[in-house]
Amino acid sequence: MSTPSSPTVFVVDDYAPLRRSISRLLRAADFVVAAFPSAQDFLAQYDSGVWGCLVLDLAMPTLNGLELQRILAKTGSLLPIIFLTGTADIPRSVQAMKQGASDFLTKPVNDEDLLAAVRVAIEKNRALHREQAELSEIRARLATLTPREREVLEYVVAGKLNKQIAGELGTVEQTVKVHRAHVMQKMKAHSVAELVRLTQRCSISGR
């Protein structure tokens, strides 16, 4: 399972020459770049479906970096944020990291440092997106189960034997066997261990 299209690096900085130079550097390192002069401009055009990372200036007029970070967090965005700051401002860097920043770099920033931070952030985002994709896949498989099959699944994951399950459900062992085969097939699980792993990721516990 792979993430859709290639990652985009968003650059938000109110100082045009710096925005241009960062964009050039990233493009020269073969990244797809989208640059914005302010937090508002970015919010207006940002498509949450696009993945990658955000290189964000901390100090900007009207809406600053920390505020944009909070807004994105509220909307449930997964975009990792690399902060760029002119001064090594400890209280604000701490706040930024607490709010889940991916990295915090001071200007002038060395290319290797920036690119490394961007690569880490993109990998993080890629992993996040992959996990999200897997989860939705598992949920989709779960959705195909009939209520009876779901019940059987929960007993199986709990480690109950077919006979025990039949007893619990008030049916015969042969019927449970058939349900169990359907569950394994629909969940694309080759063993009970795998079925347990899949259900755990969806936070489904056994009965």
Add this chain to the structure above:
Amino acid sequence: MTWITIVWSMNAAACLTLAGFYFAVWCKQRQRPMYLLFSCSAIAAAAISAFELWMLNSKTVEQYEPLVRWIHVPTWVLTLSFVAFVRLYLRAGRTWLAWSIYGLRTLVLILNFIFPVSINFTAITDIRRFSWGGQMVSVPVGASNPWGLLSTISLLLLLIFSVDAAITVWRRGDRRRALLVGGSMIFGAILAWHVPLVIWGVIDVPFFLGFTYTAIVAAMGYELSNDVARAAGLARELEISEKRLKLAADSANLAMWEWNIVRDEIWITDKGRSLFGFTPSEKLDFDRFRSRLHPEDRESILQAVENSLRTGAEYRSEYRAVLPDGQIRWIVGRGHVEFNGDGKPVRMRGASVDITKRKEAELEAACQRMELAHLSRVTTLGELSGSIAHELSLPLSAILSNAQAAQRVLANDKADLAEVREILNDIVSEDKRASEVIRRLRLWLKKGEVQQQPLQINKVVQDVLELIRSDLINQKVTLETELPRNLPTVSVDPVQLQQVLLNLVVNACDAMAGCNNSQRRLVIRTGIENGGSAVVVSVTDQGTGIPEEKMEQIFEPFFSTKEKGMGIGLSVCRTIIAAHRGKLWAANNFDRGATFHFTLPVAASDKESVTTKNRIG
């Protein structure tokens, strides 16, 4: 020699002597023609006496006739010059009376030469000789001329004129002169009445018209002696006052001088000679004076002197004199130009004083002010170090990233040269920006003389906002500016003015530190005031305001409400603005917060255009 000869001759001699004195006085005081007039009238009186003496000793009608005719010439001169003298000397006597006398007397003189003998006699038939006071004298016998009445009328007018003049002088309060000169005039005018009485045969005495003037001569002699005595008194007083003046000048260290412009000679007190380092006997002229001036001050002094000579304005200057031993003295000079009747400058008088000590103290104070201003700038810079570091880090970051981007572009096989060119352009402009920040910092930290130059106030405001931009952003302060265009220029030192503005802006931000984000509003306005003679700048905050009782205290040195502040910012600001001949003050706003205002006088070159604009507008 008979007593008559002696008395008449003495009278004539007395008249002539006094005429001589007054003529001499007039020669020295040409602007006072009354002395010449008196001199003329006294000579005429002497001539009359001479004629009379001649007539008294005449034995025949042939001898007598021309005398009785020609005596009218000195009489005419006497009457005319006397009336004019009274008008000028006593500043009294009615004009119409004076002109009537002039006219009548002249008519008498003309008629006198038309009639066969004179205005007094149509014919002289005989000379009657008789004993008078033990001496034989001659009087004419003949038919009197009815036209002689004109002469009598003129005599009457003269009497009225004299009495009227004497009363005027008396009323004016000059009683001594009214009694003395006026009295003797009236006495003479009455005495002259013997002439018609003799002619009409009423009394039997010889003519003594010459003596009518004796009293006046005596009075004028007294006046002369009085003047001499007064002059001596004045001379003594003058001497005393000169001594006093010298004492005052010496104790005030004043050097008095006088420049005779026509002859180019300078007189100066001994104090002045030592002030400029001249020897006591040295002859001084303008060039010698000029040689003592400091070369840098020479031009301005020449201009000041020329201006005074041209316009008559007071000469005032402050300059340095270089003494022969190389010592430099600060001197302040003042003087007045005197002009002659043609409006040409003839003399310049004045005083100079040594202000070296005061000047040194002033320079010392200025030096300290500069040190303090510098210290304050360094402090402010310390407070703003974050903002400044940011201002520098921006272009430096852009340069680094651009350069590294270029390295990567070039490492590529198919390098995009157009992009590399753009990158280099950006690097160059960013480098310039960083250099500009550094240049501004260097200027800011420079210790140096104040250099005032004509500037647009808005340019200074924008420069300061550039410097503090990121600080305002970090502190979430919203900035509003009202900077109208076409303001007149002001003559200021840009660094010092930036310092003032920066201080006010930093203070305003500090005052709003405890406010909500929405209330952190800073407004900077510029405009004109005092009818266009000054530019005003206001910095308004929405902070806590200033307690009324501290409104002036905040400008005192080492007064601070901040924990970190040294308390020199505002006091330095006020000193700077005062040095620019402006005013700095604070006031609380109606709603909340405070506003700091300062004014700066409009640069001289711009004043004219502003007034013109205002007039048109």
